[in-house]
Amino acid sequence: MRLSKLKDLISDLPKGPLDKYRIRARFDWKLLKLNLEGEEGIRQQNKIWSFIKDNSLFKANYNSLTLDESRRICTARIRALLDNEINPITCGSWFNILFQYDASIPVKMSVMHGMVPNTVFTLGTERHMDILHKFSNLEYFGVFALTEMSHGTNAKGMRTTATYDVNKKTFCLHSPDFEAAKCWVGGLGKTATHAIIFAQLITPDKVNHGLHSFIVPIRDLDTHLPLPGVTVGDLGEKIALNGVDNGFVIFNNYHIPRTYLLNRTADVTEDGQYVSSFKDKNKRFGASFGALSIGRFNITWICSSFLNLAVVIALRYCAIRKQFGPSENEEWPVIEYQAQQARLFPHLAFAYAVKIFSQKYCEIINNFQIKLVSGEDRDKLHLEGIELHALSSATKPLCSWIARDAIQDCRESCGGHGYLKMSRLGDIRANHDANCTYEGENNVLIQQSSNWLLSQWSCLLNGKAISSPFGTIDFLADSEHILKQKFNCTTIEETMSLENLLFSLKWLLCYYLKKTNKRVQDLKEDGYTDFMVRNDSQLFFARTLSLIYGEYVLLKTFIDCIKEPIWKTEECEVLRKLCSLFGSTILEKRLVDLYAGGYASVDSNIDDKLRQGIIMLCKDLLEDAVALADVLAPPDYIVNSPLGMADGNVYKHIQEKIFQNKENLERPTWWREILSSKL
Numbered sequence: 001m002r003l004s005k006l007k008d009l010i011s012d013l014p015k016g017p018l019d020k021y022r023i024r025a026r027f028d029w030k031l032l033k034l035n036l037e038g039e040e041g042i043r044q045q046n047k048i049w050s051f052i053k054d055n056s057l058f059k060a061n062y063n064s065l066t067l068d069e070s071r072r073i074c075t076a077r078i079r080a081l082l083d084n085e086i087n088p089i090t091c092g093s094w095f096n097i098l099f100q101y102d103a104s105i106p107v108k109m110s111v112m113h114g115m116v117p118n119t120v121f122t123l124g125t126e127r128h129m130d131i132l133h134k135f136s137n138l139e140y141f142g143v144f145a146l147t148e149m150s151h152g153t154n155a156k157g158m159r160t161t162a163t164y165d166v167n168k169k170t171f172c173l174h175s176p177d178f179e180a181a182k183c184w185v186g187g188l189g190k191t192a193t194h195a196i197i198f199a200q201l202i203t204p205d206k207v208n209h210g211l212h213s214f215i216v217p218i219r220d221l222d223t224h225l226p227l228p229g230v231t232v233g234d235l236g237e238k239i240a241l242n243g244v245d246n247g248f249v250i251f252n253n254y255h256i257p258r259t260y261l262l263n264r265t266a267d268v269t270e271d272g273q274y275v276s277s278f279k280d281k282n283k284r285f286g287a288s289f290g291a292l293s294i295g296r297f298n299i300t301w302i303c304s305s306f307l308n309l310a311v312v313i314a315l316r317y318c319a320i321r322k323q324f325g326p327s328e329n330e331e332w333p334v335i336e337y338q339a340q341q342a343r344l345f346p347h348l349a350f351a352y353a354v355k356i357f358s359q360k361y362c363e364i365i366n367n368f369q370i371k372l373v374s375g376e377d378r379d380k381l382h383l384e385g386i387e388l389h390a391l392s393s394a395t396k397p398l399c400s401w402i403a404r405d406a407i408q409d410c411r412e413s414c415g416g417h418g419y420l421k422m423s424r425l426g427d428i429r430a431n432h433d434a435n436c437t438y439e440g441e442n443n444v445l446i447q448q449s450s451n452w453l454l455s456q457w458s459c460l461l462n463g464k465a466i467s468s469p470f471g472t473i474d475f476l477a478d479s480e481h482i483l484k485q486k487f488n489c490t491t492i493e494e495t496m497s498l499e500n501l502l503f504s505l506k507w508l509l510c511y512y513l514k515k516t517n518k519r520v521q522d523l524k525e526d527g528y529t530d531f532m533v534r535n536d537s538q539l540f541f542a543r544t545l546s547l548i549y550g551e552y553v554l555l556k557t558f559i560d561c562i563k564e565p566i567w568k569t570e571e572c573e574v575l576r577k578l579c580s581l582f583g584s585t586i587l588e589k590r591l592v593d594l595y596a597g598g599y600a601s602v603d604s605n606i607d608d609k610l611r612q613g614i615i616m617l618c619k620d621l622l623e624d625a626v627a628l629a630d631v632l633a634p635p636d637y638i639v640n641s642p643l644g645m646a647d648g649n650v651y652k653h654i655q656e657k658i659f660q661n662k663e664n665l666e667r668p669t670w671w672r673e674i675l676s677s678k679l
C-alpha cells in the first residue's frame, strides 16, 4: 500500500511527550495495524468512529444520567446507527469495537439487531422470513429470553411451557409462577414488541420434547402496551450497562400461532405430531449448540475491545506519570520500573493474544453459521458444532477472566487518577464484568469444555479416533509419546521459544486429561452417580483442564498467525516477543504442575529460566510498548480518557475535564448546612 493511502486509512498521531517512546519503537505501528486488522477491518472501524465523531447525539456525557435518560439516549443512538447502516449484520464482528465508546449500545443492539435476527434466521425457516423482514425494517423490536427467575444456567430446568392446542392450532405459553418468569432479558423492560421465548414444548400426548424457541408478540404495535395475557416490566438499575432495559415477562395462558415455533430442527404438525429432522435428539442440540457458540466467540472479541482500551489508557499514562528516580534531578516515568512492566506488559501480550484469537474464531463461527443454514452434511455439522461449543465454553470464560484481571491491574497501575470516573477505567471494569456472567456463567460453562475433552480422551483410551474437525486437540492422538517427554531446555532462549512453550502446554493438557480422567474413574468405582462424579471432579482438575485447553488454543492461534507470510521481519520479531511473553506468563502460573507431574526435574531450573525470560522480555518490550498500544488504540474521541490520549498531555487533559464541569467550581446549594454549626 502506498504511504499516502496508508495515511488516509490510519491518521497520524498528535505530537507530544509520548513521542519520546514512539521514536524508540522498532517497527512501524501503522503497518503492523494494517496487517493485524486488514484494510477492510480498518475501513469498518473508520466508518463507525467517524459516524460517532460527526453525530451530535454521540457527544460524550459528562454527568451521570438518570436511569430513564440513559435508556432513552441509548435507544436514540441505536436508532441513529441503524439508520446509517451500522449494525452487527453489516459490520460483522467489527461492530464489537462500539464497546469502547459506550457498552450499553452494542449490548442492546447485539441482542435486538444481531442475536434475534440471527436466531430467527438460523433456527427458523421460510415461514419466518416475513417476521425477519419486520425485525430488519424496525417494525418489530425483538429480544432473546432464555433465563428465568429461578433458573439461569440450568436451561433444562426452565419451567415456561408451550403446550400445543390441537383445536386452536396454537401454542399456549404459560409461566406457572413468578419463579418461572423470563428475566434479565435485554431490551424487554421498556422497548421490545416481540421476544424469542425458550419454553418446554409439550404435545397433546403430554410428551415434553424439551426447550424450543418461539417468536412471541409482547406489546401492542400501536399503543406499546402489554398484550392481554402478558405481564412485562423492567428489572431496574444495574451495576453498569444502564442504557439497557433488562426486563421480565410472565405469561398467563397466552396463545400464539403454531407457526411461531422456530422449526428448522423440529416442528409440530397441525394435528399435533412432533417431527424432527434430526433422528438423534442430541444431534439437534449439537447443531443448536454450534449456533449458540457465535455469541460466546463474540464475547471474546468484546473482551478484546475492553482489554485493549484499558491497556492503552494504562500504558500511555504510565509512560508519562513520573515518580522517584535514580537521582535528585532525575525522575522516571513509572513504566521504567521493573515491577510496573511486569504488571502491564503481560496484559499487553494477552491483549494481542485475545485479539488474534477472537478475530480468527469469529470468522470460523460465521462460516459455520452459513453452513448450518445452507444445510450441509448434518453429521459433519454436528461434530463441528460440538467442537466449537467446547472451545467457546473454555475461551469465553478464559478471555473474560483475562480481561477482568487486566482491567483491574490497569486501574491500579494508574494510581489515584485511575480511580477518577473520567479515567473510564471504573466504567470499563463494571461494563466488562457482565461478560463473566451472560452467554453462559463462566464457572458452569467451562464444565462443558472439560466434559467434551474427557469424552474424547475416553475414545482414545478405547482405541477409537478422536473427533476434532478444527484440529484444536488433534495432537492428543500422540499423547502417549507427549507424556513421556521431559523439559530439557538448557538456556533461557530455548525455554522461551514458541515451540517449547506450546509443547509444554500440550504436555499439560495431556497430563490434566489423564489426571482428571483418573479422578472421574475413581469416583465412579466408589459408586458415585454421574452427577456427583462431575461435581466432585471440578477441583482441582476438570476446571483447570478446560482453562489449559483454552490457553493452548490461544497460544497455538497466535503462533499460527505469526507464521503467516504477511509480516515484515521486524513485525514478526515484536509479535514473537509478545507471544513468548503470553505463553511464558501462562506457564509460570503452572510451574507446580510442571514439577509435580514430572515434566520438569528439580534441577531443570525451569522456574528460573521462565522467570528470567519474562523479566528480559518485559525490559526489551519497553522500547515498543507505546507503539504496540497505538496499534490497539481507537481515536482520542473514543478513548475519551485524559489519562490515555494519544498526545500524552495527561495533566492538561485532566485540568480541562475538571474545569469543563461547572459544578466542580460552584458553591454547593447546601453550603449553609456546612456552616450551620456557626450560624
Ligand SMILES: Cc1cc2nc3c(=O)[nH]c(=O)nc-3n(C[C@H](O)[C@H](O)[C@H](O)COP(=O)(O)OP(=O)(O)OC[C@H]3O[C@@H](n4cnc5c(N)ncnc54)[C@H](O)[C@@H]3O)c2cc1C
Binding pocket: 111, 144, 145, 146, 147, 150, 151, 152, 153, 154, 183, 184, 185, 186, 241, 246, 434, 437, 438, 439, 440, 441, 442, 443, 444
Ligand atoms: C447484563 C446481563 C444481561 C443479560 N441479558 C440476558 C438476555 O438478554 N436474555 C437472557 O435470557 N438472559 C440474560 N441474562 C442472564 C444471564 O444469561 C444469566 O444471568 C446467566 O446465564 C447466569 O445464570 P444465573 O443468573 O441463573 O446464575 P446461576 O446459575 O444461578 O449461578 C449462580 C452461581 O452458582 C454457580 N453455579 C451454578 N450451577 C453450578 C454448578 N453446577 N457447579 C458449580 N457452580 C454452579 C455459578 O457459577 C454462579 O456463581 C443477562 C444477564 C446479565 C448480567
